[in-house]
Amino acid sequence: MSPVASAVGAPLLEIRGLTVDYGEGPGAVHAVDNVDLVLHRSETLGLAGESGSGKSTLAHAVTRLLRPPGTITGGQVLYHRREGKDAAGHVSDGPARSGPVNVLDMTRPELRAFRWEEIAIVFQSAMNALNPVHTVLAQIADTLKAHRPGITRAECRERAAHLLTTVGVPAARMSAYAHELSGGMRQRVMIAMALALDPEILVLDEPTTALDVVVQREVLAELVRLREEFGFSVLFITHDLSLLLEVADRVAIMYAGRVIESAPAEEVYRDPVHPYTRGLVASFPPLRGPRRELAGIGGSPPDLRALPPGCAFSPRCRHAFDRCTRDLPLLRRPAGAPERLVACHLDDPNGSADDER
Secondary structure (H helix, E strand, O other), X not given: OOOOOOOOOOEEEEEEEEEEEEOOHHHOEEEEEEEEEEEEOOOEEEEEOOOOOOHHHHHHHHOOOOOOOEEEEEEEEXXXXXXXXXXXXXXXXXXXXXXXXEHHHOOHHHHHHHHHHOEEEEOOOXXXXXXXXXXXXXXXXXXXXXXXXXXOHHHHHHHHHHHHHHOOOOHHHHHOOXXXXXXXXHHHHHHHHHOOOOOOEXXXXXXXXXXXXXXXXXXHHHHHHHHHHHOOEEEEEEOOHHHHHHHOOEEEEEEOOEEEEEEEHHHHHHOOXXXXXXXXXXXXXXXXXXXXXXXXXXOOOOOHHHOOOOOOOHHHOOOOOHHHHOOOOOOEOOOOOOOOEEOOHHHOOOOOOOOOO
16 A cells, blocks of 8 residues: 555545556666555645656556557556446446456546546647647537537537636637637636546646746636535646645655655645755745745756666765665655655665765
């Protein structure tokens, strides 16, 4: 069982030992390496890290959207179904099956029903995700008809109008094409499509990256309101830690395909433990309070094809000592911090930093 699972309430999605490789054999690249995460009901879990840390690969693995040469080589993705639903998310006539279902073991029909019904994803580039030759209405209706075969054209139109209005887009824009919408509107349309079947989980893969700051804030405020209204859980993926600290309940930090720190968002902001997390927090200015000097993280993310021995962050860490270059630090719960996990030898009582901390 993942060490995070007992931190807060009932789990909705448990990722256990998930490993994703690109390529095969000795030259395979471990883009996601033995990751454990738990998303709880009505929670926003943030996943942050630099480009290439494995965030989007993890999202595509969880939703079974990986394309070759990406391959899931280990682990489980356990989904705890809503009571009264079967493994595919359909309402069951008989008693509900007990226990979670492993998404990685789902058949193609089960997976088809699981997506949109139980989990939906909003991609980082709405212009590329939306079909340029179909109207907004046609694309929302396509989702509805695929999962609700008996739905009428009038019902599709009514549902599309309601969804668009809910996310702040005028219903009249349902006849528009993607190129006729602003960036913010396109992203809102993607969110409306994701909510079409009232899923339990919304995966947001860098949903505001291409937007200017003002529109970014509007979309984030809309997402917060929608989560409060509909009660879905969110896996929010971004390289911008400052965004996550505003909207997430918990934050997990990824580096070189591994989770290196996980804690409630407030704790990550007030007291980051891992040197990499400290660097991320120190790289953006505070919105209020006294000014402070910003400090970036020196160096570049490692080449996943040739990771350094021991801690992958050690070449960039000014606190690194001998053990960091030999032994891989594992996620552990520090004393007195029941909701925090960190993978760092500096915080390991069995290690010795030779007073270099």
